[in-house]
Amino acid sequence: KAGVTQTPRYLIKTRGQQVTLSCSPISGHRSVSWYQQTPGQGLQFLFEYFSETQRNKGNFPGRFSGRQFSNSRSEMNVSTLELGDSALYLCASSPLGGSYTEAFFGQGTRLTVV
Amino acid sequence: DAKTTQPNSMESNEEEPVHLPCNHSTISGTDYIHWYRQLPSQGPEYVIHGLTSNVNNRMASLAIAEDRKSSTLILHRATLRDAAVYYCILRDGYGQNFVFGPGTRLSVLP
Numbered sequence: 001k002a003g004v005t006q007t008p009r010y011l012i013k014t015r016g017q018q019v020t021l022s023c024s025p026i027s028g029h030r031s032v033s034w035y036q037q038t039p040g041q042g043l044q045f046l047f048e049y050f051s052e053t054q055r056n057k058g059n060f061p062g063r064f065s066g067r068q069f070s071n072s073r074s075e076m077n078v079s080t081l082e083l084g085d086s087a088l089y090l091c092a093s094s095p096l097g098g099s100y101t102e103a104f105f106g107q108g109t110r111l112t113v114v
Numbered sequence: 115d116a117k118t119t120q121p122n123s124m125e126s127n128e129e130e131p132v133h134l135p136c137n138h139s140t141i142s143g144t145d146y147i148h149w150y151r152q153l154p155s156q157g158p159e160y161v162i163h164g165l166t167s168n169v170n171n172r173m174a175s176l177a178i179a180e181d182r183k184s185s186t187l188i189l190h191r192a193t194l195r196d197a198a199v200y201y202c203i204l205r206d207g208y209g210q211n212f213v214f215g216p217g218t219r220l221s222v223l224p
Contacts, residue, residue, distance in 0.1 A: 004157075035212075043158070043201075043214035090157045092212075102148075103212070105157030 002026065004093050004106035012112045018079040021109045025072050025093030031055075032074040033103065034066060037088040046089075049074055050096075081113045118202045123219040126192045134187040134218055136202030141182050146205050148212070149176065149187045151198040158201065158214075161187065197222045 005024040013019050025032050033056075034046040045058040049068035066076040072093075078085055088110050092103040119137040126132040138147065148163040162169055162176045164185075169176040175188040189196055201217040 033212075035214075042216055043212070045212060092157075102160035102163065105159065107155075107157050 004091060004104050006089075006091055006106035006109050008109060009107065010110050010112075012114060013081050014114055015081055015083060017081050018077060019081060019111060020075055020077045021089055021091075021111070023074045023076075023091035023093075023106060025074070025091075026104055029093035029095050029104075030072055031094045031096060031103075032068055032072065033092045033094075034074070034076050035090045035092065036060075037090060037108070038086075043090070046076065078111075083113050086111060086113045117213070118204060118215050120200070120202050120215060120218045122216065123221070125221045125223060126189075127223050128194060129191050132189040132192045132196070132220065132222075134189075134200050134202075134220065135184065136186070137184045138202070138204055139183045141204060142206065144206050147176065147178060147182075147185050148203045148205055149174070150201045150203065150212075151196075152201070152217070153195075153198045161200070192220075192222045194222050194224060196220065 007022045023032055031050045033048040035043050036046055037043045046060055046064055047054055047066050048056040052068045063079045068074045088108045090105050090108045092105045094101050094103040146163055146165050149161040150158040151161050152158045162171055162174050164176045164178055177186045199217040199219050201214050203212050
């Protein structure tokens with residue numbers, strides 16, 4: 001069974017640009033969550049999608065958005081990039097997203113904003 | 115999500131048991147206790163989770179205090195590959211998402 005796949009693995013962007021990151025969950029999983037990891041703030045929850053609907057949202061500005069497609073693949077978009085957006089972006093998938101099940105994380109996309 | 119408190123770092127010798135503590139004094143009755151670990155340059159990896167009873171799986175054991183205000187992750191024989199940051203996380207019964215703390219950085223000495 002293939003794991004969670006995130007593309008691209010590495011990305012360098014310039015301030016002011018926008019970026020789209022992709023996450024393919026494990027087959028059959030309907031919940032996809034996104035996290036930002038930085039040395040200073042640690043792992044922070046961005047948002048969760050379930051069956052193409054955003055179910056939960058973290059405390060991030062509106063520049064951060066996402067969506068989920070009918071095949072459960074998800075994308076997140078960051079517009080007007082800032083230097084502070086440099087981070088490892090992780091997605092996690094789970095069958096239903098409930099607290100009684102485990103989540104499976106991808107290896108992440110490392111975004112560098114210059 | 116309720117907060118957890120873990121030591122910043124711990125050290126263990128290879129092939130010895132490791133007990134990683136976690137305090138969660140404000141845990142509610144519907145909170146599940148989850149443990150994940152993150153190896154260098156990788157995403158977090160599920161280790162174990164439980165609600166009230168002690169749990170065992172092929173990776174580790176989870177011992178939960180009777181009042182559920184603390185728990186301990188037990189690695190029965192540490193290997194060098196167990197060196198990672200270990201996160202203790204509470205998730206409520208309504209499926210709210212993970213709130214990660216700083217975790218415990220485990221070093222395993224050969």
